[in-house]
Amino acid sequence: MKLLMFSVREDERPALKAWEERNGIEITPITDPLTTENVELVIGYDGICIQQRVEVTEESIYEKLKEFGIKQISLRTAGYDIIDLKLAKKYDLKITNVPAYSPTSVAELVVMQALRLIRNSPIVEENMSHGDFRWGGLIAKEINTLTVGIIGAGKIGGTAARLFKALGANVIAFDPVQREDLKDTLTYLNAQKEVLEKADIISLHVPLDEKTKHLIDAEALKQMKPEAYLINAARGPVIDVEALINALMQKKLAGAALDTLPNEQYFFNYDLTGQALPDKNLEKLMNMNNVLITPHIGFYTTVAVQNMIDIALGSALDIIRIGESENEVS
Ligand code: NAD
Secondary structure: OEEEEOOOOHHHHHHHHHHHHHHOOEEEEOOOOOOOOOHHHHOOOOEEEEOOOOOEOOHHHHHHHHHOOOOEEEEOOOOOOOEOHHHHHHOOOEEEOOOOOOHHHHHHHHHHHHHHHHOOHHHHHHHHHOOOOOOOOOOOOOHHHOEEEEEOOOHHHHHHHHHHHHOOOEEEEEOOOOOHHHOOOOEEOOOHHHHHHHOOEEEEOOOOOOOOOOOEOHHHHHHOOOOOEEEEOOOHHHEOHHHHHHHHHOOOOOEEEEOOOOOHHHOOOOOOOOOOOOOHHHHHHHOOOOEEEOOOOOOOOHHHHHHHHHHHHHHHHHHHHHOOOOOEEO
């Protein structure tokens, strides 16, 4: 059996090699994404695995994959919105994703950023960068004295809750689905508003959909304590970023840590050294000394990358061998 893997990054190669050795199956890695121009490359392969930002919208791609005997497209990501599921069905292509590759990877980033915010670390670092080593006015809070509010206690939110609890924080949450296994870790409140009003740190872990777009808007920000911090490692549009900037400028919020922003596809994972920033909201946030921005790196750990490869290729094998996979999406 031979598999073709598109959009392979350098950092994926060790995980890929480990999988090949464990499974005795040959993988051909290529760096380009799957497009109409290169779909012929799949000829002679049994299956494909992709991970790309470029949408697979052209019908001819699906048509040719079927014509060349391909039965599946395996994504190495949780999101599968780049695939046209109707076209995939029309050409008998089964689509699989990686629903969870390492909730701990995102949860650890969130804990790190929460600790940095309560330690005033962005302000300390800015002061030190121009030689100001004073600590007056920068007294910090300890996490064990604070209440952390989790909005969306699913795989990542639940893991973050456990880490915060282990550090001694009081953890509260709002999620319409209440998990028995989290009840010794956190207290569920009945409304998002109650969590926003009570927490010193709010961390967002909801999926992005029509209902969660701008879940944190001007109204929600008003419900938070002015000394509270907001963390978003979910999806950019979950926060109305202009309302957030206003709240920060008016000191209605102590600070924020953002691993994801609206329009991030135009700047995250690009080297823009020496260039003007392409987004005015990004520029405003980057200029605030109580805001921490990371370029959507929550997922990016060795464990997560190995899991993405293992789970995606395992699903490809399942479809090729037995025609089904537990990670099929439709
Ligand atoms: P999940 O499906 O396991 O959990 C989401 C939870 O949110 C569920 O429990 C659901 O009931 C709850 N929920 C849905 N709507 C809600 C609402 N309006 N209010 C409160 N709770 C609500 O998802 P997950 O795997 O934990 O992912 C969480 C988020 O993290 C997603 O947005 C995902 O895209 C994002 N993510 C980010 C990174 C990163 O690198 N920063 C990596 C992976 C995932």
